[in-house]
Each structure stands twice: as structure tokens, then as C-alpha cells.
Amino acid sequence: MDQKFKKIALENSDSIVNMWINEIDSLKNGNYISNVSDELFESTNREFVNVIFKSIKDQGSTKHLEDFSEKLINLGWPLSYITDGLQVFRRVTVDFILSQSEQVDSNYIAQVLKSVDAWTEPIIRQLVNEYSGSWEHIVSLQRVALQELSAPLIPVMDNITVMPLIGTIDTERAKLIMENLLEGVMKHNSEVVLMDITGVPVVDTMVAHHIIQAAEAVRLIGSTCILVGIRPEIAQTIVNLGIDLGKFPTKSSLKKGFTTALEITNRKVVDMNTENQKIEDMIESIGKE
Structure with missing residues (x-):
């Protein structure tokens, strides 16, 4: 200046x-x-x-x-x-x-x-x-x-992990989901993976294709993938699009999926009050004898 x-x-x-x-x-x-x-x-x-x-x-x-x-x-x-x-x-x-x-x-x-x-x-x-x-x-x-944060794999119990998915799934994110899924299954020695799509707003042909690929990849390494969070509108869309999700289990809620995962790993949810009552009845029966 x-x-x-x-x-x-x-x-x-x-x-x-x-x-x-x-x-x-x-x-x-x-x-x-x-x-x-x-x-x-x-x-x-x-x-x-x-x-x-x-x-x-x-x-x-x-x-x-x-x-x-x-x-x-x-x-x-x-x-x-x-x-x-x-x-x-x-x-x-x-x-x-x-x-x-x-x-x-x-x-x-x-x-x-x-x-x-x-x-x-x-x-x-x-x-x-x-x-x-x-x-x-x-x-x-x-x-x-x-x-x-977009594709976390959360171990919730021995041999059972959950992957909650939220938001739109594009090709880049689908690749990340696949990588995290396979790496997590090996790391946590997971027999069952619950893939929760409750937070995915739209499931179209491309999204379904990515999900099927991920589930198939999990199957190839010896684990089972359960798709949970199937809302009625998503189920209708999948049927209308002619998408085949019959190769792996699907459940409407995470709770139902978790129950299935327990069955696959030879476990179940037990009502402790009922079990305790059975034990008390058995003890009482033995005492009477």
C-alpha cells in the first residue's frame, strides 16, 4: 500500500x-x-x-x-x-x-x-x-x-451381537457395514448377528441387495444373520419388489430376534419366579416323601 x-x-x-x-x-x-x-x-x-x-x-x-x-x-x-x-x-x-x-x-x-x-x-x-x-x-x-458411528457392532451376550442401522444406506455406507460386520463377527466370535433396520426409513431394491450381501457374507464365515425391525410398510415394499429374503431369518422386532438368537445358541429366557416356584415345589414334594 x-x-x-x-x-x-x-x-x-x-x-x-x-x-x-x-x-x-x-x-x-x-x-x-x-x-x-x-x-x-x-x-x-x-x-x-x-x-x-x-x-x-x-x-x-x-x-x-x-x-x-x-x-x-x-x-x-x-x-x-x-x-x-x-x-x-x-x-x-x-x-x-x-x-x-x-x-x-x-x-x-x-x-x-x-x-x-x-x-x-x-x-x-x-x-x-x-x-x-x-x-x-x-x-x-x-x-x-x-x-x-454409522455401522457399530455391539456385543450384547457371548456369541450374540447387534448392528443397529439408522438413516439412509448408500453404496459407500453399505461397504462400511460389510467391513464392520465381518470384522466384528470374527473379533467377537459371534454365532448370531442381529441386523436391526428399525431406523432405516426406506428399504428399496438397492438397500435390500446390500443387506442380502451382508447376510450372505456372514453365513459364509459360519455365522447366522437375523434381520430385525421389519415394519409392515417395509414388508409390503419387499414383497412388491419381489425381493427374496428367505435365505436368513427375519423378525419384526429386536426382542423377537434376540429370542431366536438365544435358541440358535442353545439358550433361552427363563422366568426366575417360575423356576424358583418349581424348585420350592420339588423340595416340598421330596420332603413329603
Whole structure:
């Protein structure tokens, strides 16, 4: 930035900041931060304008730009806040510098515009790049976290595990389900896997195909897959589509599926009150003899 214009901007930073804040306040009623509190909006604006002036003082340092862009992402503010804010700042700064000169011709205006652009454009590029990079990094971490939670295999009893599925099943997630299922069956030495689709909103041909593949893979490694959570509308859809789920057991609820799993592993649920009564009756009978 031209040293003459730089001096004007720095010496009159308070005036420029106030002009900028007055104009930027109108953006709050826009379509992206209208629900932000006045206190947070004002403090963020102050920080934003401080970042801009810090850039002209500490040329070459980008740490403050990185921190500010990361803060905006954490707040959930859109990229347009940065671009709109800097465009307003550019206009306000140009207007203020021009107002400080008694004689303004086309050459002088061109010099001011060029000088201010040389100051603000690198900031725009840097902030946009930092914002985009931070956003992509956060989205990547969230995607990994969601994948880890999207197909859990939960051991509920020796040799019996449950895989609850929630949400839409696409090809990528189906692959993850298959991997987690096979790995979990081997890890937990599962004889029976209950695949619960209660939380799957739609079961179409593709989803059913993925489920059949997963169940078949479980069968090939010596275990049984029971599909549970078959709601009436899903059962009707499966029948209408002509999908064959007859190769492995299906149950309408997790409770019924768990009872079947116990039977397959030679166990059953016993009412202790009934059993205790039987024992007492047997003891009483022996005593009478």
C-alpha cells in the first residue's frame, strides 16, 4: 500500500472503523446471521476490523487470519460474511481517503483504488483460503466420525451381537457395514448377528441387495444373520419388489430376534419366579416323601 495512503488509514483508523461498522450492521438483517446476538455480532465485527488493520501493520504474518477464519467456522458463519465485510471495508476506506483531499482528479482516484486494492485483496484471498481449508478439514473429520458411528457392532451376550442401522444406506455406507460386520463377527466370535433396520426409513431394491450381501457374507464365515425391525410398510415394499429374503431369518422386532438368537445358541429366557416356584415345589414334594 502506498505509504501516504497507509498513513492516512492508520492515523484515522477509528473513523474508518466506525464508518465500516455502521455499514456492516445492515448485513445483520441479511440471510445468514440474523439470529446472532447483538453482542456477538459487535465483538466479531471489532475483531474482524482489527484483523484487517493488523494485516497492514504485520505484513507477512498470517496467524491472525488463520485464527479468525477458524473462529468463524466454529461460530457457523458463512464465507459471505468475510467477502461482504471486506468489500464494504474497501469502499469505506476509499471514500474516506478521497474525502481527505481537497483536489481529486481521475489520476488520484486511480491511485487510491489501486493502493487500497493492494491492501485488501491479499486479505480476501488469504481469509477465503484459510476458511476453505479449515472448513474442508472439519468436514473431513466429521465424515470420519460419522462413518465410525454409522455401522457399530455391539456385543450384547457371548456369541450374540447387534448392528443397529439408522438413516439412509448408500453404496459407500453399505461397504462400511460389510467391513464392520465381518470384522466384528470374527473379533467377537459371534454365532448370531442381529441386523436391526428399525431406523432405516426406506428399504428399496438397492438397500435390500446390500443387506442380502451382508447376510450372505456372514453365513459364509459360519455365522447366522437375523434381520430385525421389519415394519409392515417395509414388508409390503419387499414383497412388491419381489425381493427374496428367505435365505436368513427375519423378525419384526429386536426382542423377537434376540429370542431366536438365544435358541440358535442353545439358550433361552427363563422366568426366575417360575423356576424358583418349581424348585420350592420339588423340595416340598421330596420332603413329603
